[in-house]
Amino acid sequence: MAVGVVGAGRVGPALAAALRLAGHRPVAVSGVSDASRRRAAELLPGVPVVGPDEVLARSELVLLTVPDDALPGLVAGLVTTGAVRPGQLVVHTSGRYGVSVLEPALAAGALPLALHPVMTFTGTAVDVQRLAGCSFGVTAPEELRLAAQALVIEMGGEPEWVAEEARPLYHAALAIGANHLVTLVNQAMELLRTSGVQAPDRMLGPLLGAALDNALRSGDAALTGPVARGDAGTVAAHVAELRRHAPRTVASYLAMARATADRALDHGLLTAGPAGDLLDVLGDGTHERGGGADGADSTGGPDEGDGGADGEDRA
Structure with a gap:
């Protein structure tokens, strides 16, 4: 034609x-x-x-x-x-x-x-x-x-x-998965540069590739990190540092952390006790717990060590 x-x-x-x-x-x-x-x-x-x-x-x-x-x-x-x-x-x-x-x-x-x-x-x-x-x-x-x-x-x-009537929802799903991903990745690279990392793209590449592969293969079972562990002290430290160095990223961090906590709760990865402290921190992002802003308790968490010796759940 x-x-x-x-x-x-x-x-x-x-x-x-x-x-x-x-x-x-x-x-x-x-x-x-x-x-x-x-x-x-x-x-x-x-x-x-x-x-x-x-x-x-x-x-x-x-x-x-x-x-x-x-x-x-x-x-x-x-x-x-x-x-x-x-x-x-x-x-x-x-x-x-x-x-x-x-x-x-x-x-x-x-x-x-x-x-x-x-x-x-x-x-x-x-x-x-x-x-x-x-x-x-x-x-x-x-x-x-x-x-x-x-x-x-x-x-x-x-x-x-x-289906015709499903097109807006279908498109919203793709925007969340792709367009928002670009924003999140670039925020992460900017923060790594601010923290002194010389090659943030090289650091993030393997991590993000593994995270994407795990998510596509395992769904919510692939959730890792301080929110999925209920590590409220670490999350509070994150928020404090973001407020200090990159205040424009606080809103997106809190929104994604809340969404992550909801999914972790729904799928039994996060229990009610740790969830209460975590959601309190995420409520307004101003509380600091445990080790405070320096994140001294960041290695804690009820499931510490589940990721094995290589700490695969530390992302």
């Missing part, structure tokens, strides 16, 4: 490049910024950069790869100008929306699909390789499920069917 891309952000050119490898023909791309034009030139060499209406005029399959908030207005505008043709496959890549956002295009005779690649994109050629084995959150009318599945597989991905 002739493939067009409306919105040469980080996602659209990579998907079109993957479709080119599968035998389709990227024929047009739209992009306004210099960065968009550079991405189009790198990932789709020789493909002309034209206006959105012209992209649709040249294409049998159109990828709408614009920010979520811009998508409804874009669809309505394209339909109003008569750019959408009957029988044209119109695909958006938003995680938030299903196919209902494409109803104006459906009314104009187009075939609507929601194909959301569950991947973080860089806007470079490496994205095309990363699509191999990547899950896609797919929402499609029943009669187009086979077409949606075929397109995802051609791009190297694996379709995962998501």
Whole structure:
């Protein structure tokens, strides 16, 4: 098929490049910024950069790869100008929306699909390789499920069917798992630099890789660290140091610690006694217990040593 891309952000050119490898023909791309034009030139060499209406005029399959908030207005505008043709496959890549956002295009005779690649994109050629084995959150009318599945597989991905009404929850889950992770990792690296660590990325890499692997394999049983141990003194020391050196991180630390404590309680990793002291600390983050701010009691905890000699639960 002739493939067009409306919105040469980080996602659209990579998907079109993957479709080119599968035998389709990227024929047009739209992009306004210099960065968009550079991405189009790198990932789709020789493909002309034209206006959105012209992209649709040249294409049998159109990828709408614009920010979520811009998508409804874009669809309505394209339909109003008569750019959408009957029988044209119109695909958006938003995680938030299903196919209902494409109803104006459906009314104009187009075939609507929601194909959301569950991947973080860089806007470079490496994205095309990363699509191999990547899950896609797919929402499609029943009669187009086979077409949606075929397109995802051609791009190297694996379709995962998501109901229309479940799209916002599905997307929130991915934001928590990926977008928030980037923030947490960068906070951790900044704090390590402040503490004098010269190579925080090298220090965190093996730890975070193991934590992710353990979480995916074992779920909440993978929880470790002072919150899961109920080590209120250590947590209080953390909060005191964060207030002193990085006050902007206190809110996220407390929020994640509370969430961790809830999960540890629900799964029997944290007992009621230690939990009471811990939740008292997490209530406002101002209490200090045991060894106080210097964390003198940080090696304690009711399950000390469960991690073995290598202290694997000290993260």
